[in-house]
Amino acid sequence: MLKKDFPIFSAKGGSAFGGKNNKDLVYLDNAATAQKPRAVIDVINNFYTHDNANVHRGFYGLGEKADAYYEEARVTFANFINAKQDEIVFTKNATEGLNLIAHAWGRTQCKEGDEIIVSLIEHHSNFLPWQFLAREKKLKLRFWKPDQFGVLHIKDLEKLITSRTKAICVTYVSNVLGYIVSVEKIKESIGKKNIALIVDVAQAVPHVPVDVQYLRCDFLSFSVHKMYGPTGLGILYIKENRLHEMKPFLVGGGMATEVSLTHAKYLQSSHVFEAGTPPIAEVVGGAEAVRYITRIGFSAIQKHEHALVEDIFHRFEAYPFVRVLSPKEGNVGVVAFDIQGVHPVRGRGALRALATSNGVHPHDAASLFAERGIALRAGHHCAMPLHTFLKIPASLRLSLGLYNDERDIDAFFKALDDIKKIFD
Numbered sequence: 001m002l003k004k005d006f007p008i009f010s011a012k013g014g015s016a017f018g019g020k021n022n023k024d025l026v027y028l029d030n031a032a033t034a035q036k037p038r039a040v041i042d043v044i045n046n047f048y049t050h051d052n053a054n055v056h057r058g059f060y061g062l063g064e065k066a067d068a069y070y071e072e073a074r075v076t077f078a079n080f081i082n083a084k085q086d087e088i089v090f091t092k093n094a095t096e097g098l099n100l101i102a103h104a105w106g107r108t109q110c111k112e113g114d115e116i117i118v119s120l121i122e123h124h125s126n127f128l129p130w131q132f133l134a135r136e137k138k139l140k141l142r143f144w145k146p147d148q149f150g151v152l153h154i155k156d157l158e159k160l161i162t163s164r165t166k167a168i169c170v171t172y173v174s175n176v177l178g179y180i181v182s183v184e185k186i187k188e189s190i191g192k193k194n195i196a197l198i199v200d201v202a203q204a205v206p207h208v209p210v211d212v213q214y215l216r217c218d219f220l221s222f223s224v225h226k227m228y229g230p231t232g233l234g235i236l237y238i239k240e241n242r243l244h245e246m247k248p249f250l251v252g253g254g255m256a257t258e259v260s261l262t263h264a265k266y267l268q269s270s271h272v273f274e275a276g277t278p279p280i281a282e283v284v285g286g287a288e289a290v291r292y293i294t295r296i297g298f299s300a301i302q303k304h305e306h307a308l309v310e311d312i313f314h315r316f317e318a319y320p321f322v323r324v325l326s327p328k329e330g331n332v333g334v335v336a337f338d339i340q341g342v343h344p345v346r347g348r349g350a351l352r353a354l355a356t357s358n359g360v361h362p363h364d365a366a367s368l369f370a371e372r373g374i375a376l377r378a379g380h381h382c383a384m385p386l387h388t389f390l391k392i393p394a395s396l397r398l399s400l401g402l403y404n405d406e407r408d409i410d411a412f413f414k415a416l417d418d419i420k421k422i423f424d
Contacts, residue, residue: 076290
């Protein structure tokens with residue numbers, strides 16, 4: 001689907017096969033980063049070629065044009081997640097956005113003895129900032145544990161909420177297991193308690209619509225490079241009524257209205273969190289990525305990816321030496337698995353297995369796939385607590401993008417057949 005829109009798949013002299021063309025590249029590492037369509041590349045190139053200037057206070061034509069592009073992009077991202085323009089902050093990635101929340105909000109609103117709930121399926125980006133804050137402020141971290149298959153349940157969250165709970169931190173889509181978490185139900189559990197809901201949607205935005213009104217979250221963060229945009233750009237949503245609870249995260253150019261030798265006044269808006277020269281070209285290119293996804297439509301994206309997910313899970317059933325870790329239900333196309341000698345058993349919506357001692361380490365397996373032109377991810381995927389919970393050191397991860405097709409899936413399973421022969 002739409003592979004022709006992405007220049008990397010027709011690049012000559014590509015690196016996928018030691019300098020050969022990339023036309024046979026099977027890229028299944030989209031949860032790490034997605035490839036970029038020509039439309040996004042052209043917009044960034046055009047900005048640098050024709051419109052490059054710094055934003056804010058450039059009282060000349062080029063500067064005013066850059067300002068217009070920058071703020072139009074803010075509107076584009078606001079509409080994309082159904083937020084207000086002034087609730088959008090440009091960061092350099094989802095990680096910076098989540099750290100910003102912990103520092104700018106957490107430091108001012110949390111005091112010794114308060115509690116923060118963090119799910120065990122989080123990426124480190126939505127885990128370590130809270131661990132760091134808890135140590136600094138003497139807070140208590142409480143952990144929302146999944147069931148044996150890695151699935152979170154709201155009823156388990158409700159048991160953790162107390163009068164000291166200040167925040168709930170959770171991902172919308174697991175970057176390891178790939179399923180959608182019922183974040184929209186969390187506010188019902190919170191009720192009238194003043195508990196901040198902080199959501200990492202980095203793995204969701206390429207696959208499903210994200211609506212902050214539907215999720216009823218207070219903060220939300222994602223990286224644009226995973227949704228076919230440039231690297232170096234993140235989007236942070238801060239609900240309007242939370243802004244007054246926060247202090248600046250970084251101080252410097254553009255976020256102060258008055259500075260003397262002993263005093264400074266700061267902006268009273270989300271712009272206060274954009275100190276210094278922002279990633280202007282990336283913001284412009286990121287807005288084009290939003291337009292690209294919008295032109296295709298999430299309905300078409302989900303239909304396409306759902307068909308591939310169904311095929312992947314069905315075909316895995318013929319490989320009893322593969323243990324699939326991800327649940328099939330609600331999966332957006334991120335599938336974790338490992339390869340080992342097994343006795344197959346059924347689990348929650350996916351083929352499960354009981355491991356024996358003759359497994360293949362995920363790093364070795366990933367190298368074997370790479371030799372056959374298949375790009376996968378191997379390791380803990382910046383989710384060590386989840387892997388510890390699942391009692392495995394690492395896993396392989398296959399993750400889909402809108403340009404993947406049946407030929408890619410065929411190539412993956414052909415490579416899996418070849419790997420099986422090595423160990424037969």
